[in-house]
């Protein structure tokens with residue numbers, strides 16, 4: 536870890552750091568986060584990174600992410616790492632992974648899909664395609680992750 | 688098997704099992720008894736042929752049907768939700784057979800009712816009973832589903848039937864010829880799936896000269912309405928019309944299939960050749976649907 540980044544991370548007393556966000560995807564990450572508007576949020580864009588060349592980063596004071604938030608962020612920024620900070624110390628650090636089974640996080644882009652006309656939870660599964668796609672459990676259409684909208 | 692929603696859910700073993708039941712029903716070796724069984728045919732999107740085929744299948748087994756066709760007759764109009772309609776119908780009947788233009792509707796139905804659901808077509812997505820009756824027709828005429836050479840001709844872009852058939856045959860080491868106008872080619876996502884499964888296929892723009900080495904030619908209609916310029920249609924339509932004269936060098940076991948209704952893509956002079964199989968194919972639909980219904984209701 537570089538000295539500068541260390542300082543930034545440690546600048547939070549309690550909260551969550553989402554690091555190694557694919558550069559350019561931080562807006563999508565902010566869209567996913569359920570914020571009440573009172574949290575202190577710090578955003579870094581296009582920072583240099585050994586792993587990704589360029590990366591984005593978000594730090595939020597006094598917030599732990601819900602299961603849904605974590606899974607949604609994994610979808611838009613699959614390389615992201617999550618660090619939970621407590622009293623200036625790193626409590627837990629996890630790498631995100633796109634879940635195999637994605638429930639109620641994605642809006643199916645197919646207008647003729649039942650999930651867009653009935654009040655039901657969407658369900659998607661990862662496919663073996665390269666780059667990875669998601670397949671709707673109902674209409675069976677496949678989409679790139681960049682083609683789908685993440686539910687709030 | 689609890690429901691029949693998508694060909695994706697079926698293993699090779701389950702497909703072959705259904706073929707075997709259909710064959711035994713046809714030969715009279717199995718006589719499923721559906722007396723006192725009631726099938727609800729819910730055709731939110733009307734399709735007379737498919738509905739008649741299911742109705743016949745049920746009645747040939749001494750079962751009975753209740754029929755709803757088109758949304759006009761439903762309570763959907765009165766503001767009742769789709770889910771409520773299904774749950775109500777499920778109180779009356781033993782099996783739901785449904786068709787709708789909404790994709791995924793049969794899957795959804797199978798998740799909210801506790802009787803078996805058969806997908807009789809959900810928009811551009813799946814029509815598994817059609818795929819199974821096509822497979823049954825192929826195995827009946829060829830003696831096997833393995834290692835066949837199959838031509839799919841016509842509108843391969845929008846035709847749900849040819850998509851399902853391509854996906855289903857992929858399990859059986861098939862070799863395909865896709866014959867279509869260039870802008871009505873087999874969609875890329877289907878070709879990608881086939882490549883992932885190691886299926887061999889070639890693409891052509893002419894029927895003539897490309898059918899002599901086939902075991903099956905599956906013809907679908909190229910619709911004039913798909914063409915922006917009617918002149919373009921006139922230019923290509925002759926390449927997708929099958930005539931008797933084109934059949935002089937085909938293999939002995941060669942058969943022509945078509946999901947029906949036909950317009951003019953197969954000339955009527957083909958009808959009385961030994962190669963025409965589209966009317967028996969329709970009859971096979973009844974045996975296949977009998978096999979599906981009786982399997983789902985645990986009667987075979």
Ligand SMILES: [Zn+2]
Pocket residue numbers: 643644645648649650671672673674675676791
């Ligand atoms: Zn869908």
